[in-house]
Amino acid sequence: MTAMTGWWTRRSAAEKVELYTRWTFHLMAPVELVTLGGLPLSSGGRSSGIGTGLTIGLLLWVLAHSALCWTVSSRALGHTTGRRARPARLAVVLAAATVLGDLVVAGLWAGGALTDDSVVASLLVVTSVFTAGTLVLCLDRVRHMAYAVAGTALAAALPVAVFGHGVPESLITLAAVLLGGGAYAAACGFSSWLLGVVQELERSRDLKARLAVAEERLRFGRDLHDVMGRNLSVIALKSELAVQLARRGRAESVDQMVEVQRIAQESQREVREVVRGYREADLRIELEGARGVLDAAGIGCAVDAPALDLPAGVQSVLGWVVRETTTNVLRHGDARHCAITLRAGAGEAVLTVENDGAAVPDGAAAPGRTGSGLAGLRERLGAVDGTLEAGPAEPQSFRVIARVPLPASRKNARPTPQKKETVA
Known part of the structure; x- marks a missing residue:
């Protein structure tokens, strides 16, 4: 049992949160594929106007969009943990691809190539929702996250109005993306924030341990300075006095050097006591x-x-x-x-x-x-x-x-x- 669960139990709390968050967003790509993958096929089965080439093209679009969302979310979580730079270019590519996909789907709907309204609505809304949540992972400020959701909703609703499907349809698309994208984006933003907080707490704990070591080193240095600084100053003064007395032929120079020897031996003893106190633990x-x-x-x-x-x-x-x-x-x-x-x-x-x-x-x-x-x-x-x-x-x-x-x-x-x- 330990061998089976060791990959999880050997991880720290921060690593567990990161692993859980990563795999949660990695599973969003299969969810999008399962949700949208069968729509072109079902549409082709009910409508004789859609060709095989268009069906394959829509399937490839869904596959490419889910793969792009998976890549951007993985890079964004790497930025949250401090291992990667912010995937700004990939985020722009995802936003541009989503806008282009919305235009193509709305155009096919207007041209009669896609006649199933539910399929068109699902393609527009679901891809926009996943795009909004993925873009939010790349952002730090709540205001910017709200802008990303609103922009994604407008990108899905405007093509519907531009291609003449009517204002009610565009408003329904706008509301659907705002509600679904807002909820998914809120979950993504909270997960990213939580992962960042846990990582920061882990770094703070490591920093606290390093600061404790540094503080102990400073204490040891202060103790040595207090012991050696005073004694070395006395030794320097008495040595200088002994030199002056020796130059004058005074016998007191010997007494001064004996005192210097005594202070040096006392310094050795005090240093040993400081080191012993440092090495011993109370x-x-x-x-x-x-x-x-x-x-x-x-x-x-x-x-x-x-x-x-x-x-x-x-x-x-x-x-x-x-x-x-x-x-x-x-x-x-x-x-x-x-x-x-x-x-x-x-x-x-x-x-x-x-x-x-x-x-x-x-x-x-x-x-x-x-x-x-x-x-x-x-x-x-x-x-x-x-x-x-x-x-x-x-x-x-x-x-x-x-x-x-x-x-x-x-x-x-x-x-x-x-x-x-x-x-x-």
């Missing part, structure tokens, strides 16, 4: 960050993690597990809910992260098939004799379980009196 901060990030992404996050007296090394590695799994929930699958649970007992601390909407290919949990992020977590857990289990928990769910043994002195540690954090 479990409580990571839990709060995971909850905030997932909530902001529209994913309900339930955190059940009482405050435990865990060693610093254990908290750091579990914090990394929370950070990496949160990133995976955001980047992969289509999660709606995520649950994070922390427990300590039987000589070990256990952190469980489970989310729904997982897009896990077949065999993803097998050894050697996991991503580099989980491999990095296994390395970090291995440094503290911990283990990591990751894989599907049930259909469309994914679970990560990190186990870290506690030191003997911590085995009987009890949670400090504090209420659980639960966020739905």
Whole structure:
């Protein structure tokens, strides 16, 4: 079953919306063919005045029009998603072809080559309706969309009046195209707008992740500047003083250089502390960050993690597990809910992260098939004799379980009196 549905479940929410929208409009071409394809044949069967050549010509016109609408709509959706330029030339070709087709059909009707009024009305109205909806996909402003529908309706109604079929017939054609084309155009415009909004939300989420990385880099840079800037300034001043004292033969120059050495060693220690603080993750901060990030992404996050007296090394590695799994929930699958649970007992601390909407290919949990992020977590857990289990928990769910043994002195540690954090 996973192999059959993986082409859908492995897609993100934005990709699912795009796929659904594309195939909806791709199916409009067969709908037009089915609707109009048999009309010339039925007309030829009832009217001896229509020849075989005209029947073939009308069939080819319907086929060409549906293919042109299919091409323009596909290119227009590519423009909506930002992958293609706006198909302005193709849209002009479609509009011109529809106008020319309306003139030819109305002329054949006036000349007596087409005598079935229902066939003529269907050819004029249906092709104009599909043209109006397709043109709307190429436009951004509602006002321009309304102009496209009105222009298509006039292009269908004017030939009827010009070729002398009467004002009532032309008004009926105008009203039919306005109603049908307006409804279809509204559906097309809304679908295009919705696809654009979903794509923009997807880009915003990616941008948010990149900004978080950039912000962390800036924080790290500021910390290094605060540590090194001050100490390097003191080292430069004391070195200059030592040089001046040495030139004068003063013994105090040695004391100044000893002080420079001490400050340099202190700087090394502070830099190591900054880097170590950058590399280590605080479990409580990571839990709060995971909850905030997932909530902001529209994913309900339930955190059940009482405050435990865990060693610093254990908290750091579990914090990394929370950070990496949160990133995976955001980047992969289509999660709606995520649950994070922390427990300590039987000589070990256990952190469980489970989310729904997982897009896990077949065999993803097998050894050697996991991503580099989980491999990095296994390395970090291995440094503290911990283990990591990751894989599907049930259909469309994914679970990560990190186990870290506690030191003997911590085995009987009890949670400090504090209420659980639960966020739905």
